[in-house]
Amino acid sequence: MFQQVEELGGFPVSSINYENGTPSRESTLESIEAKDFAKSTFAAPKGYKKQRIDGR
Numbered sequence: 905m906f907q908q909v910e911e912l913g914g915f916p917v918s919s920i921n922y923e924n925g926t927p928s929r930e931s932t933l934e935s936i937e938a939k940d941f942a943k944s945t946f947a948a949p950k951g952y953k954k955q956r957i958d959g960r
Contacts, residue, residue: 906957 909915917933948954 915933916931919931920927921929921931
């Protein structure tokens with residue numbers, strides 16, 4: 905999914921997943937708003953280390 909979002913150059917506002925040609929799940933962005941957060945909000949807890957999502 906991350907590669908597809910990167911290829912799109914943004915985040916989809918609506919998507920449909922299919923299984924065997926039949927829609928199985930639909931996701932729709934319903935609202936969005938801009939907010940400012942302190943950098944510390946996203947800081948990893950003490951003792952955590954950076955790790956790539958692909959495990960490398």
